[in-house]
Amino acid sequence: IRRIMNPAIQIANIxxxxxxxxxxxxxLALNHVSFEVKQGEFFGLLGPNGAGKTTLISILxxxxxxxxxxxxxxxxxxxxxxxxxxxxxxxxxxxxxxDPFFTVRETLQWQSGxxxxxxxxxxIDELLENLGLTDKADxxxxxxxxGMKRRVLVAQALVHRPKVIILDEPTAGVDVELRQSLWAxxxxxxxxxxxxxxxxxxxxxxxxxxxxxxxxxxxxxAALDRTSTLLRQLAGVRLHIKLRNGIRLNALPEAxxxxxxxxxxxxxxxxxxxxxxxxxxxxxxxxxxxxRIAGGELEDVSVTQADLxxxxxxxxxxxxxxxxxxxxxxxx
Numbered sequence: 001i002r003r004i005m006n007p008a009i010q011i012a013n014i015x016x017x018x019x020x021x022x023x024x025x026x027x028l029a030l031n032h033v034s035f036e037v038k039q040g041e042f043f044g045l046l047g048p049n050g051a052g053k054t055t056l057i058s059i060l061x062x063x064x065x066x067x068x069x070x071x072x073x074x075x076x077x078x079x080x081x082x083x084x085x086x087x088x089x090x091x092x093x094x095x096x097x098x099d100p101f102f103t104v105r106e107t108l109q110w111q112s113g114x115x116x117x118x119x120x121x122x123x124i125d126e127l128l129e130n131l132g133l134t135d136k137a138d139x140x141x142x143x144x145x146x147g148m149k150r151r152v153l154v155a156q157a158l159v160h161r162p163k164v165i166i167l168d169e170p171t172a173g174v175d176v177e178l179r180q181s182l183w184a185x186x187x188x189x190x191x192x193x194x195x196x197x198x199x200x201x202x203x204x205x206x207x208x209x210x211x212x213x214x215x216x217x218x219x220x221x222a223a224l225d226r227t228s229t230l231l232r233q234l235a236g237v238r239l240h241i242k243l244r245n246g247i248r249l250n251a252l253p254e255a256x257x258x259x260x261x262x263x264x265x266x267x268x269x270x271x272x273x274x275x276x277x278x279x280x281x282x283x284x285x286x287x288x289x290x291x292r293i294a295g296g297e298l299e300d301v302s303v304t305q306a307d308l309x310x311x312x313x314x315x316x317x318x319x320x321x322x323x324x325x326x327x328x329x330x331x332x
Contacts, residue, residue, distance in 0.1 A: 006075030008164050008195035009037035009060065014069035016055050016219075029055045031219040032069070037212075039074075039163075042196045044210030044227070046203070048316050051216040053199050054094065057166055061091045073164055087115060090162035094169045096149050100142040104133055104152055107141060108159050115160040127155040130185040132178065147174045154182060164195045171202060183209070207231075207308040215315050222315045230311050238310065239276040239284055241291060242300035246272040277310050 016030040030052045037043045047053050058064035059071055062082050071078045076085040099107065105124065112120040128134045131151045136144060141152065154170060167186070171179045183205070190196050200206055206213060206227075213230060215223040223230060247270065274296075276287045284303060291298070 006039075006072070007036040008039045008041065008074060009043075009197065010072045010075075011035050011056070012070050014056070014059065014071060015067045016052070016059065016064070017067045029219050030059075030066070033216070033219070033221060034069075035214055035221065035224055037164075037195060037197060039195055040190075040193055042190050042209055042211050043198070044206040044213040045197055045199045045216065046206060046213060046312060047199075047216035047222075050218075052219040053216055054168065056216075057091060057168055057199070060085075060166065061089065062086055087160065088163045089166065090157035090160065090164070091166045092154050092157045092168060092170050094172065096146065096153065098141045098149060098152065100140070103138050103140055104128070104144070104155075105137045107152060108155055111156045111159045117160055120159065123161065124155075124159065127158055130181070131155055132181055147178055150174055151178060151182075158189075162194075164197070165189065166197045166199075168199050169201065170198075171200065171205065203308045203312055213308075215312065217316055223311070227308070231308065237278050237281050237284070238304045239278055239287055240302045240304065241274045241276075241288070241296070241298060243272045243274070243291075244297040244299045245295070246270040247291070247294050247296045277314060 012034055014030050014033045015028075018027040018029060020026040033052070033056065045053055045056070055064065059066050060073060060078055062078055062085070065079065072081075073085040074088045076082075076088065078085045099110075102110065105128070108124045108127065109120070112118075112124070125134075128137050131154055133148070133151050133155065136148055141149065144152070150170070150173075154167075157165065165186070170182060174182075186196060187209075196209075198206060198210060210227055212225065213223070213227050214221055274291065278284065278287060281303060288298065288301065
């Protein structure tokens with residue numbers, strides 16, 4: 001009973017510092033990161049490249065050791081109880097890595113053996129079927145396409161029936177068919193009680209699937225909340241403006257700074273379309289006034305509900321301690 005009450009994942013004040021090879025200060029990949037994932041959650045771990053996501057996953061998987069702090073999986077410390085922690089964790093990595101001398105079925109049989117699992121044939125067959133690999137079961141790994149190899153990585157991570165599954169960019173570069181079949185299978189495992197942690201750059205996937213989301217930026221937590229709460233508090237609305245004449249972004253008045261305006265590399269470029277991310281519909285009138293003051297002649301205006309991508313961009317573009325600023329983008 002005590003074990004059931006433990007979080008699926010517990011990250012407590014994790015710091016990861018890579019020392020410099022020379023005399024520099026090195027790299028601080030994770031800076032006092034703390035959060036928990038409840039058992040049975042579908043949790044999103046998002047962030048730009050270099051934010052620390054893969055480093056954190058490596059610490060959980062035992063591939064790297066934190067400089068300080070501690071992490072546990074289903075109550076098992078990843079350092080002190082590493083054998084138990086790895087038995088309850090399955091990780092689908094970003095990189096394609098495989099033994100070129102094995103067939104697909106042999107790969108999964110060997111993976112079962114790593115965890116001391118015998119007579120795992122029925123579950124292996126089920127994995128092959130659900131991941132569209134049945135007709136490739138006796139194919140050598142090196143003969144598979146990139147998408148098929150990624151399916152095998154997913155099967156490898158699930159072959160020992162882990163209670164916690166980490167999917168690190170599982171649909172990167174794969175076809176629509178695999179994406180749909182993968183999410184159908186993962187959703188089934190989630191309904192059966194498995195905990196799922198997802199990292200992805202396909203933010204629409206995270207928005208649809210994840211109950212809670214943590215966004216990492218420069219090794220720190222920039223946001224951590226229910227997906228619906230993040231969308232309500234941070235996404236706001238998107239204001240789309242089409243102009244008859246076109247204006248330069250550097251011609252917008254200082255009042256536009258109230259929206260935390262950012263401009264492209266060449267702010268002197270003429271734009272006929274503008275998109276604003278606003279906190280609420282109350283700011284629409286002020287944004288339109290700013291465009292008129294700059295000489296813009298409105299041709300068409302539309303307002304849409306912002307999505308998780310807007311939340312992500314806003315948090316990534318602004319300081320961690322002040323994620324509530326807004327942005328404006330121009331397009332021709």
